[in-house]
Amino acid sequence: MPLRLPQPVTLDALQEMMKDPRYWNVNHPERSSWSSMVSEGFQTLFPNPIQRDETGRQTDGADGEGVVHVRAYIRTVSRQPVDVSEYDRSAPTDNEHSAQSTATTLSEENKVPAAPPGVDIDTNINEALRHTAISP
Incomplete structure (x- = not known):
């Protein structure tokens, strides 16, 4: 059975998932899929990550608030x-x-x-x- 994100996705739920051994134990057989699911949850909560150009400068949110x-x-x-x-x-x-x-x-x-x-x-x-x- 495939792993699924809890609905609704909340920061508290993701933090609880990060406490699970499947997330932090590198030898756990489900670590890769569990870690991917946590990453997907953060992408859902925070869809606009900071974008940088090849020099490391921020390319989005150039309104002075980033x-x-x-x-x-x-x-x-x-x-x-x-x-x-x-x-x-x-x-x-x-x-x-x-x-x-x-x-x-x-x-x-x-x-x-x-x-x-x-x-x-x-x-x-x-x-x-x-x-x-x-x-x-």
Whole structure:
């Protein structure tokens, strides 16, 4: 008897199916069909997956409300290069827009907050010190 998705398809039902050994046990004889059924259920619930072009950029939902892929890059923190890993970023919330803030990322090497791309922290600190009449 072929496996069938529960009706109606719900996120709770799919999460329960993922707890079944047929989904997570790689040696289970029904794993392939069970896993395919769970994937089909997610396709039913979320029919428009994020589409990317060959460079990894999002090609659908270009209205600013989607998710963007940020490629790995190198930034300068305290005159030292810091590698930033690639990640996906959703549109900022209203709070992030007003505060112009992003999540703080710590570099593995120096454990300092990562600066936005193109920002040299030392230059900003020295400029701030000049404006407050305090010498470094």
